[in-house]
Amino acid sequence: MSLEFQLCLDEREDARVFATVILIPTSTDLSLDGVALQLCDADGNTLSPKRLLPVSGQLLGPVSSRVELRSNQGAIPAGAQVIATAWWPGGHLQAQRCTDPGTTLKEHVLAKGRIALTDEDVLLDVLPEERDIMVSLFPWVATQPNQRMLELEAQEDAHPCDDMGLDDEDAEWLKNLMDQ
Numbered sequence: 001m002s003l004e005f006q007l008c009l010d011e012r013e014d015a016r017v018f019a020t021v022i023l024i025p026t027s028t029d030l031s032l033d034g035v036a037l038q039l040c041d042a043d044g045n046t047l048s049p050k051r052l053l054p055v056s057g058q059l060l061g062p063v064s065s066r067v068e069l070r071s072n073q074g075a076i077p078a079g080a081q082v083i084a085t086a087w088w089p090g091g092h093l094q095a096q097r098c099t100d101p102g103t104t105l106k107e108h109v110l111a112k113g114r115i116a117l118t119d120e121d122v123l124l125d126v127l128p129e130e131r132d133i134m135v136s137l138f139p140w141v142a143t144q145p146n147q148r149m150l151e152l153e154a155q156e157d158a159h160p161c162d163d164m165g166l167d168d169e170d171a172e173w174l175k176n177l178m179d180q
Contacts, residue, residue, distance in 0.1 A: 002027035003059070007037075007084045007095035016070040017099050019082045025059040032059055035086045039069040039099070042079030047071045055086075 004024035011018040021035060035055045039048035048069045055063055069082060080099045085092055166174065 002030055003032075003086065003093065005084075005086050005093045005095055007082065007097050009082060009097045009099060010066065012076070012099055012101055014075045016068055017076065017082060018066060018068050019084070019097065020064060020066045021053065021084050021086075021095075023055065023059060023063045023086065025061070028060070030059045031088060032056060033087050033089065035065075035084065037067050037069060037082060037084045039071060039076070040081055040083055041077050042081075047073055047076065047080060 002025060004022075004026060006022040006024075008020045008022070009017060010020055017039065019037060021037065023032070023035065032055055035053040036050050037053070038046055038050045040046055048071055051067050051069060053065050053067070055065070071080075076099055078100055082097045082099060084095045087093075
């Protein structure tokens with residue numbers, strides 16, 4: 001089959017995901033019967049209705065389609081996958097993507113998901129020339145941290161009793177109450 005078939009997971013929320021299917025014909029005689037996507041749990045049970053894309057017939061050029069898949073059962077369980085299938089008279093191709101949060105390279109490198117910190121030093125220093133290579137391959141690595149998020153994190157570190165004008169005894173009592 002002369003078809004490049006890609007499935008990308010764009011966004012994930014608690015009960016829905018957004019996925020993009022990309023079809024790139026590598027010859028001019030490609031004729032598709034259809035393309036379908038579905039959200040399934042780790043055991044292969046369906047979590048969403050099957051979505052058929054409006055793609056059928058001779059594929060003259062690249063096609064990209066973004067689809068929203070909603071879980072029928074509320075929150076998407078761990079290990080769930082988006083499964084995409086493209087078929088034609090002589091066969092079919094299938095692509096799968098895990099929907100677990102933080103499984104994309106961008107989220108991992110930018111630490112978008114909250115990860116429990118350990119006492120171990122798990123980060124390695126990166127040489128400047130290695131960083132330049134990474135930035136050329138993945139431009140979003142060079143994105144500066146959001147200043148508002150840094151301010152909020154600094155506020156989380158400061159104790160709320162500091163700006164309430166409480167004496168030490170009342171501040172300690174309030175701190176104990178908040179820790180409970």
